[in-house]
Amino acid sequence: MSVTDTAIIGAGPYGSSLAAHLRAAGMAHQILGEPMGAWRNYMPPGMLLRSEAFASSLHAPRSGFTVEDYCRQKGIPYQPMGMAFPLETFVDYGLWFQGSLVGDIQAVDVLNLRRVGGQFQLALSDGRSLIARKVVIALGLKGYAQTPPALQGLPQRYASHSEQHGDLTWARGKDIVIVGGGQSALGLSALLHELGARVRVLMREAEIVWHERPEAGRSILSKIRHPDAGLGRGWRSLFLSECPHLFHMLDQARRRLVMDKSYGASGAWWLHDRVVDKVEIWSRTEVRSASIDNDRVVLRVMSDNEEALVDADHVIAATGFKTDMRQHAFLSKDIVDAISVHGGLPELTSNYETRIGGLYVIGPASAHSFGPVMRFVYGTKHAAPSVARHIAGSLKAGARESRWSPGDSPMSEQTSE
Ligand SMILES: Cc1cc2nc3c(=O)[nH]c(=O)nc-3n(C[C@H](O)[C@H](O)[C@H](O)COP(=O)(O)OP(=O)(O)OC[C@H]3O[C@@H](n4cnc5c(N)ncnc54)[C@H](O)[C@@H]3O)c2cc1C
Structure with missing residues (x-):
């Protein structure tokens, strides 16, 4: 001891x-x-x-x-x-x-x-x-790791969470569905597409929120109006980046509200050109259930209020x-x-x-x-x-x-x- x-x-x-x-x-x-x-x-x-x-x-x-x-x-x-x-x-x-x-x-x-x-x-x-x-x-x-209920219980060979993935070469040449519309989903979709997988992203949101590319040489006025901070641009980001001890003084309900409204699903600016028009993206889509059929994972989804079946070799939950x-x-x-x-x-x-x-x-x-x-x-x-x-x-x-x-x-x- x-x-x-x-x-x-x-x-x-x-x-x-x-x-x-x-x-x-x-x-x-x-x-x-x-x-x-x-x-x-x-x-x-x-x-x-x-x-x-x-x-x-x-x-x-x-x-x-x-x-x-x-x-x-x-x-x-x-x-x-x-x-x-x-x-x-x-x-x-x-x-x-x-x-x-x-x-x-x-x-x-x-x-x-x-x-x-x-x-x-x-x-x-x-x-x-x-x-x-x-x-x-x-x-x-x-x-x-959070996995949507519809994907829980599927065999590991057919379903995983984004947190489980280091090396991605296993996916080369495969049909991969990614559930999620944030940085993990978009980042994985770009990497998988670039190594030769066929990728579809199913996201709940109506559209992807892209971060703006940082501009070089901003004016002093622009920097005062929208200061750069550790977590992003703006006074709210500056507060959240630099004053966690003040955040700590808020009551629980307010803290929760700030957490819920901060930094939702979004994609980094440098992913935009690697994803848009390269990867198939389904918006307003929710996975209702999943099953295995003929060595494929089959998802029943609601997309734009219509039911559809999506099948793939593997589904990755990039759901946070x-x-x-x-x-x-x-x-x-x-x-x-x-x-x-x-x-x-x-x-x-x-x-x-x-x-x-x-x-x-x-x-x-x-x-x-x-x-x-x-x-x-x-x-x-x-x-x-x-x-x-x-x-x-x-x-x-x-x-x-x-x-x-x-x-x-x-x-x-x-x-x-
Ligand atoms: C895909 C992805 C991308 C990200 N990108 C960014 C980014 O760009 N910038 C950023 O700021 N944050 C990013 N994050 C968030 C980032 O993971 C965290 O900010 C950061 O890693 C937290 O650091 P940590 O030291 O708390 O934990 P970690 O870096 O996760 O380290 C955990 C440590 O715990 C050890 N450990 C685990 N279990 C045990 C055990 N039972 N006993 C002993 N040791 C154990 C591990 O070996 C490791 O050493 C990203 C997260 C993900 C998932």
Whole structure:
């Protein structure tokens, strides 16, 4: 059994940014999970980031570690906005950030998390156990995929969710139906079409909402009227990008309203020419039921108030994600019950702490409390320093009061250099 002050579960942008801050503050911690695992395994090669390059940096405790710094060092052409930013470059950037600022990451899964006394016990996939005084859950979108009821229960060979797809070469030459009208659906449709699949997109919406291409050389007046922000253009975006702590002060009904009305299904400007007139798109379409017939998946759909049958080799639900802490099988029942407040959503304090003291949630699962910025890498600039400060403060206060001792640890801990 090894011990640490803080265990961070997840080694993506949020977990890594927090680890960098804890390390800089000299706070003992361990970070668990496959480095940039979600980006390396569950996003398709060739994908371009939907966030602008200036808004895609992990948050470091000191300067010199942004996407721009990385590109400068590696001789990669960089533009803050309007740059086609490939997944592969982002993954390399994330690994470089981790190598520079995070140190040792243990590429293990947490299989079980439970409370023991006032601390936490974690069972790891390599057979070890870890005791931690604080735990931070930074698992991104894992476990939150939403699939329409009509597609649930189909065999995996015929149906999947967009979150399951890294490599897409299996689809070459096949008929693929994609359900959804947002960035995931449109991005996948472009990539699949380009590698030689026949693609149809079935979307609920009447038409695709395309983002505007960022204009170079905007006037000062235009920039004042519509400022550029991490989440997009405009004062509303600026507020949501920069003021998650004010969002947190809104009452629940208002937060929900803002979340429902923010950043609905849309496509990045650079997808427009790769999709329009290249991919068959059915608008105002809803899938009613699905079955398998003669080795094909057959969908019964309502499209423009008419019923139709659509068949394909495979259907992909690009239908988004919904936070639900109850989906994390590794959480003990008492933890799930305590932190899943509104239908699986965690209610967090202004320090990202759940109703269980010492247990924090950051990243997309904290969006209900801090707003849509937490669904994006941009939110690391708020979450990482804030949680690191709170953990440092409460451990220091606790150290003055308690007789807690880390005991004999066979495993070396990460601290500051
Ligand atoms: C297709 C797609 C495209 C996106 N494009 C963008 C974009 O362009 N810009 C943007 O800002 N955001 C984008 N996002 C959102 C993005 O995924 C999140 O903003 C970001 O990844 C959240 O980071 P994270 O650190 O919370 O989680 P993730 O990056 O998802 O990392 C999760 C970590 O948890 C680890 N893990 C999982 N299970 C366990 C376990 N049981 N035990 C231990 N570790 C575990 C994983 O290995 C991984 O290290 C996109 C999302 C999708 C699905």
